[in-house]
Amino acid sequence: GAVVSQHPSRVICKSGTSVKIECRSLDFQATTMFWYRQFPKQSLMLMATSNEGSKATYEQGVEKDKFLINHASLTLSTLTVTSAHPEDSSFYICSARTSGGPPQYFGPGTRLLVL
Amino acid sequence: GQSLEQPSEVTAVEGAIVQINCTYQTSGFYGLSWYQQHDGGAPTFLSYNALDGLEETGRFSSFLSRSDSYGYLLLQELQMKDSASYFCAVYSGGYQKVTFGTGTKLQVIP
Numbered sequence: 001g002a003v004v005s006q007h008p009s010r011v012i013c014k015s016g017t018s019v020k021i022e023c024r025s026l027d028f029q030a031t032t033m034f035w036y037r038q039f040p041k042q043s044l045m046l047m048a049t050s051n052e053g054s055k056a057t058y059e060q061g062v063e064k065d066k067f068l069i070n071h072a073s074l075t076l077s078t079l080t081v082t083s084a085h086p087e088d089s090s091f092y093i094c095s096a097r098t099s100g101g102p103p104q105y106f107g108p109g110t111r112l113l114v115l
Numbered sequence: 116g117q118s119l120e121q122p123s124e125v126t127a128v129e130g131a132i133v134q135i136n137c138t139y140q141t142s143g144f145y146g147l148s149w150y151q152q153h154d155g156g157a158p159t160f161l162s163y164n165a166l167d168g169l170e171e172t173g174r175f176s177s178f179l180s181r182s183d184s185y186g187y188l189l190l191q192e193l194q195m196k197d198s199a200s201y202f203c204a205v206y207s208g209g210y211q212k213v214t215f216g217t218g219t220k221l222q223v224i225p
Binding site for chain 1: 146148150156157158159160163202206210211212213214215216217218
């Protein structure tokens, strides 16, 4: 089956620093990648959708200058949380799919803790 | 905008059948998916319905009625490992837009 990896799996950083999270599709070409944020006991909130070689489309309320997304190749997308603050602490999950539509294949997620 | 409603919690007995409903409001509907998420883990794909009717995959089945903006996930022969959260998700805008439901926490008891 399709495998999506995410790195790092867990990160702790100081307030004001930037954190980069990588999402890779290991055995398929991901035309589209999605980035989600999930707070404890809540649903997945879509942050942005990115297509390879294009600018990401951000959901309403998500600051594009704070959450930088780059989808440079068909197998790699990165999310950079800039100037992280404690309220950015969350579970960040990426997913990827081919051009044919669902399903999405999810990465294992990254737990971010900002102190 | 998009909105989806699911029951927040469901409890069922091992070996039984449980149905988790999902009602949605969306524009430009493409299809409905179901995902399973265990505590601390990432979601895993269960099913996808683009057309009306029932799709069966092993112990899991999913149903869609586009005219009623309604779908459900049916889990048969429940096992303890099925205890997890289940999310419905609506695709729209040419699959570029996906909205997840609030999730249903299923507890399977002996």
